[in-house]
Amino acid sequence: MSTTASALHSEHEHHPYGWRRWLFSTNHKDIGTLYLLFALTMFFLGGLSAMAIRAELLYPGLQMLDPDLYNNILTNHALIMIFGAVMPAGAGIANWMIPLMIGAPDMALPRLNNLSFWILPAAAMMLVLSFIVPFFPGGGTQVNTGWTLYPPLSVQVGMSMDFLIFAIHLLGISSVLASINIIVTILNMRAPGMTMFKMPIFCWAWFVTAFLLILVVPIIAGGVTMLLFDRHFGTSFFNAAGGGDPVLFQHLFWFFGHPEVYILILPAIGALAQVIPAFSRKPLFGYKSTVGSMLVIATLGMVVWAHHQYTIGMSLGTVSYFMIGTILISIPVGLIIFNFIATMWRGAMTFETPMLFATAMVLLFSFGGLTGVMLAVIPADVQYHDSMFVVAHFHYVLIPGAIYGLFAAVFYWLPKWTGHMYDEKLAKIFFWVNMISFNITFFPQHFLGLAGMPRRIIDYNVIFAEFNFLSSVAGLIYGFSHLLFLYIIIKAIRGGQQAKNKVWEGATGLEWELPSPPPFHSWETAPKIK
Amino acid sequence: MTTVITPVDDATRRRNRRVGLLLGVFAVAVFLSSVPFWQKLVQAALDAQ
Amino acid sequence: MHSRMKRSYSLWLLPFLLVTALPAQAEYGLNFPPPATTIARDIYNVHMLTMGISTLLLIGVFGVVFFAIWKFRKSRGYEPDQNFHKTWFGTWSWIFVPAVVLGIDLTIASSAQKVLNKLWVVPEQEGMLDVKVTGHQWYWEFEFLDEEVRIESRAKTEEEAGELYLRDVDHRLVLPTGRPIRFMHTSADVNHAMWVPALGFKKDAIPGYITETWAEIDTEGVYRGQCAELCGTWHAKMPIVVEAVSPERFTEWVAEAKAAQAAADAEAAADIEWALPKLMEKGKGLYNTKCASCHQINGEGLAPAFPPLKDSAIATGPAAAHIDIVLNGKPGSAMPPWKGLLNDLEIAAIVTYERNSWGNDTGDAVQPRDVKAAR
Numbered sequence: 040m041s042t043t044a045s046a047l048h049s050e051h052e053h054h055p056y057g058w059r060r061w062l063f064s065t066n067h068k069d070i071g072t073l074y075l076l077f078a079l080t081m082f083f084l085g086g087l088s089a090m091a092i093r094a095e096l097l098y099p100g101l102q103m104l105d106p107d108l109y110n111n112i113l114t115n116h117a118l119i120m121i122f123g124a125v126m127p128a129g130a131g132i133a134n135w136m137i138p139l140m141i142g143a144p145d146m147a148l149p150r151l152n153n154l155s156f157w158i159l160p161a162a163a164m165m166l167v168l169s170f171i172v173p174f175f176p177g178g179g180t181q182v183n184t185g186w187t188l189y190p191p192l193s194v195q196v197g198m199s200m201d202f203l204i205f206a207i208h209l210l211g212i213s214s215v216l217a218s219i220n221i222i223v224t225i226l227n228m229r230a231p232g233m234t235m236f237k238m239p240i241f242c243w244a245w246f247v248t249a250f251l252l253i254l255v256v257p258i259i260a261g262g263v264t265m266l267l268f269d270r271h272f273g274t275s276f277f278n279a280a281g282g283g284d285p286v287l288f289q290h291l292f293w294f295f296g297h298p299e300v301y302i303l304i305l306p307a308i309g310a311l312a313q314v315i316p317a318f319s320r321k322p323l324f325g326y327k328s329t330v331g332s333m334l335v336i337a338t339l340g341m342v343v344w345a346h347h348q349y350t351i352g353m354s355l356g357t358v359s360y361f362m363i364g365t366i367l368i369s370i371p372v373g374l375i376i377f378n379f380i381a382t383m384w385r386g387a388m389t390f391e392t393p394m395l396f397a398t399a400m401v402l403l404f405s406f407g408g409l410t411g412v413m414l415a416v417i418p419a420d421v422q423y424h425d426s427m428f429v430v431a432h433f434h435y436v437l438i439p440g441a442i443y444g445l446f447a448a449v450f451y452w453l454p455k456w457t458g459h460m461y462d463e464k465l466a467k468i469f470f471w472v473n474m475i476s477f478n479i480t481f482f483p484q485h486f487l488g489l490a491g492m493p494r495r496i497i498d499y500n501v502i503f504a505e506f507n508f509l510s511s512v513a514g515l516i517y518g519f520s521h522l523l524f525l526y527i528i529i530k531a532i533r534g535g536q537q538a539k540n541k542v543w544e545g546a547t548g549l550e551w552e553l554p555s556p557p558p559f560h561s562w563e564t565a566p567k568i569k
Numbered sequence: 570m571t572t573v574i575t576p577v578d579d580a581t582r583r584r585n586r587r588v589g590l591l592l593g594v595f596a597v598a599v600f601l602s603s604v605p606f607w608q609k610l611v612q613a614a615l616d617a618q
Numbered sequence: 619m620h621s622r623m624k625r626s627y628s629l630w631l632l633p634f635l636l637v638t639a640l641p642a643q644a645e646y647g648l649n650f651p652p653p654a655t656t657i658a659r660d661i662y663n664v665h666m667l668t669m670g671i672s673t674l675l676l677i678g679v680f681g682v683v684f685f686a687i688w689k690f691r692k693s694r695g696y697e698p699d700q701n702f703h704k705t706w707f708g709t710w711s712w713i714f715v716p717a718v719v720l721g722i723d724l725t726i727a728s729s730a731q732k733v734l735n736k737l738w739v740v741p742e743q744e745g746m747l748d749v750k751v752t753g754h755q756w757y758w759e760f761e762f763l764d765e766e767v768r769i770e771s772r773a774k775t776e777e778e779a780g781e782l783y784l785r786d787v788d789h790r791l792v793l794p795t796g797r798p799i800r801f802m803h804t805s806a807d808v809n810h811a812m813w814v815p816a817l818g819f820k821k822d823a824i825p826g827y828i829t830e831t832w833a834e835i836d837t838e839g840v841y842r843g844q845c846a847e848l849c850g851t852w853h854a855k856m857p858i859v860v861e862a863v864s865p866e867r868f869t870e871w872v873a874e875a876k877a878a879q880a881a882a883d884a885e886a887a888a889d890i891e892w893a894l895p896k897l898m899e900k901g902k903g904l905y906n907t908k909c910a911s912c913h914q915i916n917g918e919g920l921a922p923a924f925p926p927l928k929d930s931a932i933a934t935g936p937a938a939a940h941i942d943i944v945l946n947g948k949p950g951s952a953m954p955p956w957k958g959l960l961n962d963l964e965i966a967a968i969v970t971y972e973r974n975s976w977g978n979d980t981g982d983a984v985q986p987r988d989v990k991a992a993r
Contacts, residue, residue: 147585192808261603279826328712352829385699409672418733425846490647496854
């Protein structure tokens with residue numbers, strides 16, 4: 040033991056500086072920072088594409104984009120936001136916080152950690168290439184399939200689809216490796232006395248998420264590999280004329296795609312389970328039932344994928360099963376929301392920015408969840424399916440459900456990460472502008488969908504003009520509000536009031552016992568847990 | 570000289586590697602299970618006969 | 619009465635946005651258009667039930683949270699109850715909360731299941747009208763199987779359609795009221811989905827599959843819808859217009875359509891020499907409806923997906939190769955084989971037009987018999 044300690048000491052002196060510190064980093068905090076910066080970059084790139092979509096839909100008629108370019112931007116918006124922004128942001132926070140929260144010096148597999156991050160920029164490059172190759176002579180057609188990549192349309196696309204397939208492979212490898220690391224860290228690196236059921240919920244949430252990732256990401260990798268073979272090597276997995284089945288791809292895609300929603304949301308729920316008790320100044324209501332609910336969500340979430348495909352012509356028995364299964368997911372989700380509200384109940388609440396985002400998530404994610412129940416009901420879904428109602432629904436799920444949770448987490452832990460307090464006043468302004476413009480952007484889209492506007496169309500009839508205009512104007516405000524977020528972060532990194540060890544009055548957990556920012560090897564001697 | 574990048578004892582280090590490898594193998598198995606490639610391959614071999 | 623009820627229902631979904639939505643609701647839809655079939659009416663009721671339940675639950679959640687925010691604040695000097703999660707309520711809530719949610723779920727599921735059974739199973743009965751619906755990039759083809767009538771339905775241009783642009787077509791799908799109709803959906807290229815909200819369903823058209831839906835329209839009228847599954851470049855330009863007419867009028871319409879079809883077939887079959895101006899005139903109309911969405915009215919195509927025909931090797935080279943690509947399509951691209959969709963005269967006219975327009979000047983007048991020989 041003593042030899043390890045001395046080796047540690049000498050290593051402490053020699054850890055790399057400059058660009059080597061980042062490129063060769065095996066430190067969970069530095070890699071976490073890299074993940075977060077990467078996610079932030081991609082968040083703005085994805086946001087830019089969303090702005091292009093909303094600007095195109097401002098008025099009826101073709102404004103500024105060609106139809107295929109529009110479809111390409113639409114595809115990229117989804118892929119960048121899901122794989123580039125939300126998943127890496129979650130992984131970044133996991134990297135930063137899990138070792139701090141469980142009393143470990145670092146992640147269990149530090150070199151693997153380095154690899155799983157540095158695959159991401161390569162993958163992002165492939166994604167960007169898939170977007171720009173069609174602009175070069177001989178570059179083929181643009182990806183006009185949407186992120187679902189359904190064949191046969193995706194077989195028609197030019198070489199940009201191949202870039203996209205490789206991007207998905209790389210992103211998948213990266214997140215599987217990160218998940219392995221997280222699981223091993225949580226299983227093996229907990230401080231003595233930190234039993235699984237004493238762990239903060241955030242760690243539990245990531246534990247469940249990591250298993251989900253390992254179970255479903257290889258499936259999409261298999262799906263796109265077969266797509267690649269269909270495109271270039273004469274197989275016909277998905278080609279009906281060659282004895283294949285175009286619907287098989289949809290099943291593979293959604294077997295991944297539905298759990299993916301929980302992969303995006305669970306880390307945010309985990310963060311909320313830290314934030315809400317801290318600002319309510321009392322313990323989380325229903326620790327075990329929250330953990331249980333997450334396990335049930337993960338299990339049920341893996342067996343209800345076909346509710347994304349009610350219109351493909353499955354048998355009555357099959358669709359009935361998927362309907363019931365999907366509706367039942369409201370039970371664990373409802374229980375988690377209930378636990379959050381019960382945590383607030385009879386607390387002594389204050390509303391700093393993390394709590395504002397947390398409260399907004401509880402309310403607006405409930406909204407998105409309830410339209411989810413509406414969508415689960417097949418007779419009504421055959422109307423809603425592939426309409427703007429669906430667009431409104433999943434933005435109500437993913438923006439409050441995933442991104443607001445991440446915002447809450449970022450503002451909650453930003454003083455711990457940077458050592459400086461952020462500008463609370465600006466952050467509150469950011470919250471209100473963001474939350475209000477978000478609602479004005481997406482709420483009217485429910486009506487558009489019910490009135491008959493399909494999703495993913497570049498041009499629409501004048502009957503849809505009013506709500507689209509409203510949605511676009513608010514959407515542009517919503518998009519630009521994130522510049523304020525960027526400014527607040529930069530300001531906090533550059534300086535500000537020195538953060539104490541325990542930043543928030545009501546916060547509990549090991550991470551608040553370390554200085555802000557924490558030392559290079561977070562916990563050199565494991566803390567004792569009572 | 571080997572660099573100690575995480576200050577943990579060797580037993581933990583070995584345990585980490587073992588569990589990590591196990592999960593990696595599991596992920597590859599899931600990947601392979603999703604590909605009806607094997608079935609098609611066998612079919613193609615049979616057709617060729 | 620009906621529409622007023624609908625509007626007031628949807629307005630309770632508007633806790634925050636009442637103000638912004640009010641000016642719009644006078645003219646524009648906030649909810650499904652009025653249903654025109656029995657099944658669409660059932661679907662509408664299920665939709666209103668789930669929306670009602672969801673709205674009530676949401677009001678409940680908002681109410682409780684806002685009450686908590688108002689009451690349990692530090693600034694009001696409220697002391698946190700550190701043992702709240704250890705009370706009987708905290709101990710047992712994990713049982714009774716799921717039980718309550720399960721009750722709500724079963725209420726929704728049971729009423730949905732009844733409608734689902736009716737919607738999903740196409741009734742087996744005499745006198746069903748069979749309509750085969752084929753999605754193409756980017757138009758719809760409808761075939762009345764027993765009546766042997768086939769129509770193609772394309773979006774009208776902005777000039778022709780005016781206010782109804784993207785919601786209007788050149789040939790409407792005419793259907794009778796009071797008679798069950800079975801739709802069989804399939805696709806010639808990529809996935810599409812037929813969606814006419816007033817009829818109450820949406821179904822994917824998938825190549826290699828035939829999916830079934832049914833409807834019995836009870837009100838005469840014109841019902842508009844659009845393709846709902848992303849199908850490539852002009853996904854936005856695939857409207858569907860259903861015109862529901864009385865059974866008598868439908869019989870007449872079938873007779874008219876058959877007569878027009880017979881006349882066209884006779885014209886194409888006649889073995890006569892067609893003069894260039896005559897072919898050009900016919901070809902222009904056909905090209906502009908069937909080919910121009912990709913190759914464009916000016917023949918310049920839309921790079922990189924759709925190649926230009928102006929000065930192209932195909933349209934200025936040997937006529938045989940040109941006829942061949944129109945007949946058989948180009949595999950691996952969006953160019954479909956047209957041989958099953960167009961008769962000899964139509965193909966001859968289109969090829970002639972393409973070879974003598976936009977500066978292409980081969981002077982060829984391709985004859986129907988040339989096309990017949992190439993088939």
